[in-house]
Amino acid sequence: MTSAAIKLDQVTKTFDGRVMAVDAVTLDIAAGEFFSLLGPSGCGKTTSLRMIAGFEHPDSGRVHVGGKDITDLPVHRRDMGMVFQSYALFPHRTVAENVAFGLRMREVPRPEIERRVAAALAQVALTGFESRKPGQLSGGQQQRVALARALVVEPPVLLCDEPLGALDRKLRQQMQFELKELQKRLGVTLVFVTHDQEEALAMSDRIAVMNGGKVEQVGTPTEIYERPRTRFVADFIGEINILEGGGPLRALRPEKIRLVAPDGARLAGTVETANYLGGSTLLRVQPTTGPSMLVRETHAGERASRTPGDAVGLTWNDSDAVALES
Amino acid sequence: MSAAPNRRPFDAGRAAYLALNALLLAFLLLPIAIVLVFALNPTPYISFPPVGVSLRWFEKFFGSAEFMNALWLSLWVASVVLVLSIVIGAACALALARGNLPGRAVMTAFFMSPLMVPAILTGLALFQAYLLSGIGRPVWGLIAAHTLVAVPYVIRTTLAVLHNFDRRIEEAAAVLGASPTRVFFEVTLPLIRPGVFAGGVFAFIVSFDQFPVSLFLVVPKGETLPVVLFNYMKFDLDGAIAAASMVSILLALSVVLVLERLIGLKAYVKL
Numbered sequence: 339m340t341s342a343a344i345k346l347d348q349v350t351k352t353f354d355g356r357v358m359a360v361d362a363v364t365l366d367i368a369a370g371e372f373f374s375l376l377g378p379s380g381c382g383k384t385t386s387l388r389m390i391a392g393f394e395h396p397d398s399g400r401v402h403v404g405g406k407d408i409t410d411l412p413v414h415r416r417d418m419g420m421v422f423q424s425y426a427l428f429p430h431r432t433v434a435e436n437v438a439f440g441l442r443m444r445e446v447p448r449p450e451i452e453r454r455v456a457a458a459l460a461q462v463a464l465t466g467f468e469s470r471k472p473g474q475l476s477g478g479q480q481q482r483v484a485l486a487r488a489l490v491v492e493p494p495v496l497l498c499d500e501p502l503g504a505l506d507r508k509l510r511q512q513m514q515f516e517l518k519e520l521q522k523r524l525g526v527t528l529v530f531v532t533h534d535q536e537e538a539l540a541m542s543d544r545i546a547v548m549n550g551g552k553v554e555q556v557g558t559p560t561e562i563y564e565r566p567r568t569r570f571v572a573d574f575i576g577e578i579n580i581l582e583g584g585g586p587l588r589a590l591r592p593e594k595i596r597l598v599a600p601d602g603a604r605l606a607g608t609v610e611t612a613n614y615l616g617g618s619t620l621l622r623v624q625p626t627t628g629p630s631m632l633v634r635e636t637h638a639g640e641r642a643s644r645t646p647g648d649a650v651g652l653t654w655n656d657s658d659a660v661a662l663e664s
Numbered sequence: 665m666s667a668a669p670n671r672r673p674f675d676a677g678r679a680a681y682l683a684l685n686a687l688l689l690a691f692l693l694l695p696i697a698i699v700l701v702f703a704l705n706p707t708p709y710i711s712f713p714p715v716g717v718s719l720r721w722f723e724k725f726f727g728s729a730e731f732m733n734a735l736w737l738s739l740w741v742a743s744v745v746l747v748l749s750i751v752i753g754a755a756c757a758l759a760l761a762r763g764n765l766p767g768r769a770v771m772t773a774f775f776m777s778p779l780m781v782p783a784i785l786t787g788l789a790l791f792q793a794y795l796l797s798g799i800g801r802p803v804w805g806l807i808a809a810h811t812l813v814a815v816p817y818v819i820r821t822t823l824a825v826l827h828n829f830d831r832r833i834e835e836a837a838a839v840l841g842a843s844p845t846r847v848f849f850e851v852t853l854p855l856i857r858p859g860v861f862a863g864g865v866f867a868f869i870v871s872f873d874q875f876p877v878s879l880f881l882v883v884p885k886g887e888t889l890p891v892v893l894f895n896y897m898k899f900d901l902d903g904a905i906a907a908a909s910m911v912s913i914l915l916a917l918s919v920v921l922v923l924e925r926l927i928g929l930k931a932y933v934k935l
Binding site: 391393412413414415416417418419420422424426427428429430439440443444484487488491497 | 830832833835836837838839840841842843844846847850851854855
């Protein structure tokens with residue numbers, strides 16, 4: 339399967355001439371990359387995706403796919419695959435007809451359509467469901483049909499708009515693995531819109547964190563998590579402690595903090611709350627001065643557990659406290 | 665040892681709900697039952713209890729050239745009205761729901777207004793307008809008048825479907841390579857069809873049963889069935905009227921059943 343690079347060049351989109359949905363966004367997405375657009379609702383991630391798909395036309399800026407400027411190309415001639423949160427299956431057509439739709443539009447001969455539909459359904463483990471209607475399938479099955487329908491035309495680009503958002507937690511995790519494996523196997527360029535930071539961290543090769551129509555930071559999951567560039571990124575992804583005083587703000591992840599004896603520690607304080615999370619416990623510690631701190635204690639090996647009221651000392655390496663841009 | 669099953673506590677609300685339903689059903693069906701009894705009763709007047717079963721009133725109805733001509737005219741007019749009103753109504757509803765038109769609320773109210781105006785006024789107004797403009801009272805004028813009162817039903821049912829329509833489904837089709845025209849015929853039209861045809865059923869029945877509008881716009885020897893029945897009742901009140909009513913009811917019912925068979929009106933309820 340071929341895959342294509344995507345380039346957004348200074349793309350801007352306003353709605354009603356006032357609301358700045360996407361503000362001069364530039365993104366370079368490599369061919370074959372699993373790229374996530376991550377941010378809270380209204381950050382412009384979905385609008386960005388819809389401009390790649392062609393549902394929205396940018397006010398200014400250009401969209402390139404595979405080296406070609408497609409800004410003015412209508413949706414149906416862009417040759418992309420797309421999966422929606424609501425799945426958007428054709429309710430009046432069977433599973434097989436849904437999957438065959440894109441091939442039919444491309445006037446693929448009927449025997450080849452049948453062969454490719456069967457292969458696509460096998461790929462998402464839905465062989466035997468050909469003649470069902472979407473209404474007779476579970477959410478996870480519908481999601482798979484949507485995926486097969488998008489992938490059967492072998493698009494160089496697959497766009498996913500919160501595709502796992504409607505699934506329950508267990509199923510979502512399973513689909514995360516499946517989607518990632520499928521993407522790697524096919525080598526398709528995948529642009530994935532989500533507001534779920536765990537999902538973005540788990541699946542992406544790279545992530546663009548968006549806020550207020552702008553891209554705050556682009557990087558690998560590790561870079562985004564370990565080296566957040568702005569306070570917004572640090573806050574949005576996982577739990578964070580913001581350290582003030584002298585120079586720029588610094589961000590310190592709760593798991594980088596070690597619990598030690600109060601004497602001689604960087605900070606001494608009292609455990610206020612201890613939230614047991616299974617694999618770890620998240621503690622809220624109130625130092626003698628300053629704001630409270632979040633500390634994650636992982637439960638690998640033997641440790642004395644802390645309970646509210648315990649006096650503890652906190653310490654960390656300077657290199658783990660990341661300086662943030664103001 | 666298992667515990668004795670709990671007796672379901674008496675639910676007064678549920679009992680009242682069921683009773684109300686039974687009452688409403690009786691209110692709707694009883695008149696039809698009375699008409700049926702009347703139609704099958706051999707006496708030329710309403711008598712209860714019925715004295716026997718006979719088809720003489722049906723024979724009289726089907727044997728009368730006047731009734732038959734009126735029945736065929738009504739059926740023909742209603743069929744044309746059905747086709748016209750689903751085309752016009754569906755197009756209107758799509759424009760209202762999708763067109764991003766300025767003053768959409770006002771326009772919706774305008775298209776719905778034939779439902780608000782008493783039909784007798786619509787009939788009178790059209791009668792005068794036709795006379796003044798020299799059109800007279802041709803059959804197509806009658807069809808146009810029926811279509812005018814029938815279109816709002818199609819608009820209403822189609823708008824209801826469009827209101828719940830997930831436009832992502834159309835977008836999905838577009839991404840897969842369907843041009844706007846193909847999106848319309850492959851996705852939009854099949855999905856709104858149950859709403860359009862549900863409105864079409866109403867349109868057919870509104871036309872077939874139409875009396876106040878028709879009254880002004882039919883010519884002698886070119887009267888629709890409701891007008892002929894009305895004229896007949898002014899002088900005779902026998903079982904032929906009841907027989908005609910039964911035929912009308914069965915015809916309307918068969919239109920509903922045929923459309924249900926063909927396109928599945930049930931889908932409309934599910935949407």
